[in-house]
Amino acid sequence: MTRVHRPKDPTELSAAEWVRQQLIDDIVAGRLLPGEKLCEVKIAARLGCSRTPVREAFRHLGALGLAHFEKNRGGNVVRLERAIMLELFEALAEVSAACAGLAVARGEASRWTLAEREWSHAAVPAGTGSENDLFSILFNICGNRLLSEAGATIRCRLLPYWRLMGKAAEEWPVHGEAGQAEAIRAMVAGNGRAARRHMRAFVLMARDQALRSLPQSILP
Amino acid sequence: MTRVHRPKDPTELSAAEWVRQQLIDDIVAGRLLPGEKLCEVKIAARLGCSRTPVREAFRHLGALGLAHFEKNRGGNVVRLERAIMLELFEALAEVSAACAGLAVARGEASRWTLAEREWSHAAVPAGTGSENDLFSILFNICGNRLLSEAGATIRCRLLPYWRLMGKAAEEWPVHGEAGQAEAIRAMVAGNGRAARRHMRAFVLMARDQALRSLPQSILP
DNA sequence: CATGCTGAGATTGTATACAGCAAGCACTTT
DNA sequence: AAAGTGCTTGCTGTATACAATCTCAGCATG
Known part of the structure; x- marks a missing residue:
């Protein structure tokens, strides 16, 4: 679990947008495997930010259909079927x-x-x-x-x-x-x-x- | 023996889901007019919750194409064109x-x-x-x-x-x-x-x- | 008069605190 | 042994505090 840090300010991405792009890349590139659990605090720690941007990114992933979330039960990367x-x-x-x-x-x-x-x-x-x-x-x-x-x-x-x-x-x-x-x-x-x-x-x-x-x- | 799962109460919406539904209804019903400004604190005050669920709902509205948001500049209900x-x-x-x-x-x-x-x-x-x-x-x-x-x-x-x-x-x-x-x-x-x-x-x-x-x- | 600076107010972005739900485990009861 | 019970722990949902950024009126200056 290598910690990745957001570049200072190259493209003026907000933290939430950066996290979102990061997670999308991780999923399509296979660094986050299908079915893998997505925990807010762990992702936040790995990416060096708080839970808030991670939450926002999670919701976006859900809307895109790349991950699936349940109330009070967290989420997982979508399984391949x-x-x-x-x-x-x-x-x-x-x-x-x-x-x-x-x-x-x-x-x-x-x-x-x-x-x-x-x-x-x-x-x-x-x-x-x-x-x-x-x-x-x-x-x-x-x-x-x-x-x-x-x-x-x-x-x-x-x-x-x-x-x-x-x-x-x-x-x-x-x-x-x-x-x-x-x-x-x-x-x-x-x-x-x-x-x-x-x-x-x-x-x-x-x-x-x-x-x-x-x-x-x-x-x- | 057979575990009885508590019947998932569909009426128990999280605050974020409730706000989202409320805003969607307001937009399609015309209570929120096209082009109208969407301010997090005002909506939160009107609906009696904090900014967090409102933010979440806003992002969902944006994904659905019912509103448009810009970084650090808030958002508006989509204009009709x-x-x-x-x-x-x-x-x-x-x-x-x-x-x-x-x-x-x-x-x-x-x-x-x-x-x-x-x-x-x-x-x-x-x-x-x-x-x-x-x-x-x-x-x-x-x-x-x-x-x-x-x-x-x-x-x-x-x-x-x-x-x-x-x-x-x-x-x-x-x-x-x-x-x-x-x-x-x-x-x-x-x-x-x-x-x-x-x-x-x-x-x-x-x-x-x-x-x-x-x-x-x-x-x- | 036009223009550019500045600072207060407003609003969003992010971090953190706290409460509540859910699953697992040890322990008791039958 | 099977089922029930309460604690513990980890995680999410929400609220709130703080930082960053934008807007715009007011003023100085050419």
Whole structure:
């Protein structure tokens, strides 16, 4: 239990925001394991602050679905379950498809996607950090903040499963370059219906890939 | 022998939960007006508790998108804006369509929808309180908690706009019984693609209705 | 008159104190 | 031995104290 201290004031984050980001990183990176108990005083001691910011961060984690809390009984990091993973993939497929359809409908797709996609192809897609992967571009051009935020949250919740497969979080939408290509082609061509269909199929393909590489013994 | 667990008393809310519910009600009912300043100490005094539960409730409101907070600068109830309303309707249309499609895909639609719909028809659809309106049923049978929670949140954020139109929150999906009927018919018939299309069209029709009845002078 | 400084008041951010709930353990009772 | 009882301990829920920061009126200065 190495004590981590907040940097003096580089980005003007409040303690609560810093703790929140720290805990999110710990969860998606696997430093806080699924099912692990989250104790306010211990986390506060480890991060060198009082309980108050930790509480605030806990509530945020709960709202994001990364942890689960009960009244007077503390909380735990969410456990990884097959059924939840399926729901996450399913929801991501729907949201992504909707974003693709909306992007086409508002005519943004043909302009943006092509250029940015070439660029990202050269720069290697990245997951959470960079903003050049397929999903980030999609969420940016869809023009609906609610859908894009929902999608980003879902993708964040999927990262622990991705890690469980032994893959780095950065190479998240990696399989099926072909599937991606089809969706992008449809978007650029302005075919909304095809874009939705291909986008959904692409994510569901990733789901099936995840299912195959996570046997019952690893993911209950 | 068998341990008898004390029945979890659902009426015993923690102070934070109570404050949160109170503030949500105040916002959607219009007792807290859009743009109104939210001061921790004043709310705490009005509700007879300390700042701590109020803070917690504030963060929850922020996560739900019902209020907006800035570091060291307090917060305000979200202002009603045309563009936001359009995004909300758009997102609700997409999420509802996705739920309809999923419900059909998993075969739940034909069994549930028919019966429950008859029932709700008799009992008069209700908004937030009851669980018998079209959206609640849809979110229940879609089988994906992420999508249904997203949809419920969006619908909650739409209620202030609905109130601005002079309609009670309870009669929310009211227009276009015809539109609803078409969507439900497609779901019962097991036609997922048609269910998606009709569901989306129904919500977008509600959006257009709202646009027409809210001139620039009322909703900037 | 415009502009910039300053200090008081207001408000949020954080720490800490205290009370209450919950689970575990030893002890008693049957 | 099984079940009940009260204590102990650890943790959370809430209140309150203190620190940091913002706002804005008032004044000095060009």
